Amino acid sequence: MNTLTPLITLLIFPAGLTLILVGMFYEWVDRKLVARFQNRIGPRWFQPFADAVKLFAKEQITPAIVNPYLFFGLPVAALAGALTSALYVPLMGLTPASNFPGDLIVTIYLLSLPTMCVGLAGWNNSGRFSLIGATRTLTQLFAYEAPFLLALLGPALVAGSWQINTINRFTQDHWLILTQPVGFIVALIGLMGKLELPPFDAPEAETEIVAGALTEYSGRGLAMFKIGKSVELIVGLCLVASFYLGGLNGVPSFLFKTLILLLGMTMLQSLLTRLRIDQTVGLWWRFGAILVLAQLLVIILVKGFLP
Amino acid sequence: MNKNNEQFWKQIIKKVRTWARLNSIWAVHFNSGSCNGCDIEILATLTPRYDVERFGIKLEGSPRHADVLIVTGPVTRQARERLIRTYEQMPEPKFVISVGSCSISGGVFEGCYNVGGSVDEVIPVDVYIPGCPPRPEAIIDGIVQLLASLKGDEPRKMARPVNVEEIPA
Numbered sequence A: 001m002n003t004l005t006p007l008i009t010l011l012i013f014p015a016g017l018t019l020i021l022v023g024m025f026y027e028w029v030d031r032k033l034v035a036r037f038q039n040r041i042g043p044r045w046f047q048p049f050a051d052a053v054k055l056f057a058k059e060q061i062t063p064a065i066v067n068p069y070l071f072f073g074l075p076v077a078a079l080a081g082a083l084t085s086a087l088y089v090p091l092m093g094l095t096p097a098s099n100f101p102g103d104l105i106v107t108i109y110l111l112s113l114p115t116m117c118v119g120l121a122g123w124n125n126s127g128r129f130s131l132i133g134a135t136r137t138l139t140q141l142f143a144y145e146a147p148f149l150l151a152l153l154g155p156a157l158v159a160g161s162w163q164i165n166t167i168n169r170f171t172q173d174h175w176l177i178l179t180q181p182v183g184f185i186v187a188l189i190g191l192m193g194k195l196e197l198p199p200f201d202a203p204e205a206e207t208e209i210v211a212g213a214l215t216e217y218s219g220r221g222l223a224m225f226k227i228g229k230s231v232e233l234i235v236g237l238c239l240v241a242s243f244y245l246g247g248l249n250g251v252p253s254f255l256f257k258t259l260i261l262l263l264g265m266t267m268l269q270s271l272l273t274r275l276r277i278d279q280t281v282g283l284w285w286r287f288g289a290i291l292v293l294a295q296l297l298v299i300i301l302v303k304g305f306l307p
Numbered sequence B: 001m002n003k004n005n006e007q008f009w010k011q012i013i014k015k016v017r018t019w020a021r022l023n024s025i026w027a028v029h030f031n032s033g034s035c036n037g038c039d040i041e042i043l044a045t046l047t048p049r050y051d052v053e054r055f056g057i058k059l060e061g062s063p064r065h066a067d068v069l070i071v072t073g074p075v076t077r078q079a080r081e082r083l084i085r086t087y088e089q090m091p092e093p094k095f096v097i098s099v100g101s102c103s104i105s106g107g108v109f110e111g112c113y114n115v116g117g118s119v120d121e122v123i124p125v126d127v128y129i130p131g132c133p134p135r136p137e138a139i140i141d142g143i144v145q146l147l148a149s150l151k152g153d154e155p156r157k158m159a160r161p162v163n164v165e166e167i168p169a
């Protein structure tokens, strides 16, 4: 019995299985909304689940050239990183499963672990499409990571804490989207860059480079990367919603706020076309980073002069 | 009792697997020498008007991700080896749909100096969709027939391995 409880906590609730299923549900909402915006009917509600089961039941081909340890280890690391990051965010509006001062930074770095793994996987496969996909993935990582981090630092500075739980409690009576609109927009678009959604899907542009870094992956590895991405989606949405949209303090507010955010993201997705990789980098460093830095400066000045 | 239990779970797992396979079909498209008529019809099948994503059908870029290989056109001597390579790159279980009269019999290109013949002379084909070119409705119907054949319990014949180096040019 004693060993059973932590196991259930770890696997089923609040982490693990529930998280994966909710992530799949959000992925379905994303695909369905995009389909509706394009005047299509869109996938059925179990589609991401069916995809994952099918991929797990398929043969996994190991290319002759790869390092097998990396080839099998990277998908696991990606999924583990995404799942671990969920421990520190107020998922479902509940108190985070674990928290300590400074967990904001840990969460952000855990969230970029899947992207790093995709990049390494592309390098490991050393096919030409995988390599180009990997370089694009990593280039894009350098483009959005700093502005995204800075955009999440704004609320942290205002709340005077680096602990997600404290910030979440602070934002429950301060709607920071009103005072820091720039930070909100940069965080939202940064999240889209993180998830490689259009217009930032140059790393997996299937019209140019087949499937990017994951070209050689089949079966289980691919499924794990995909699940990792949907977990990343839900954790990212949760972070942005709790920082900018007045905090999360229960399941209804969690569902409502994250789905509103997702709606905005799908609108942008179906509205915009794919950017070239140099345009992506230019956009982030020329506009995103500068705007967020200016806003950070304003926050620091206001905090310094208006106690 | 234990044995029964095991049987039961095996049945359940098999059911779930078949269900997932039927509801999530990722296709990769290969042009082995078609006149592009069939390719345009395949693209038309993927447009919002026909919206195959509601059946879980998705066009993938990489053969490693795909379940179904859609081949159009007669197999030219140039494309023959590439077609086999693409087929070999796909993970099991894999299926082949040959679209258009040319891929079934060589069609109007039959007898050309550069044309080897039909698709099923090179790789095993599961479903044939005739037409020059077939309409998107016909292509969707072909995929539905493939799904119907997957539902059955009889074991599918495994694709025989082909060694690319040994194929006469």
Ligand code: SF4
Pocket (backbone or CB within 6 Å): B033, B034, B035, B036, B037, B038, B072, B073, B074, B099, B100, B101, B102, B103, B107, B108, B131, B132, B133
């Ligand atoms: S079947 Fe007709 S449309 Fe298709 S490749 Fe042959 S000639 Fe072209």
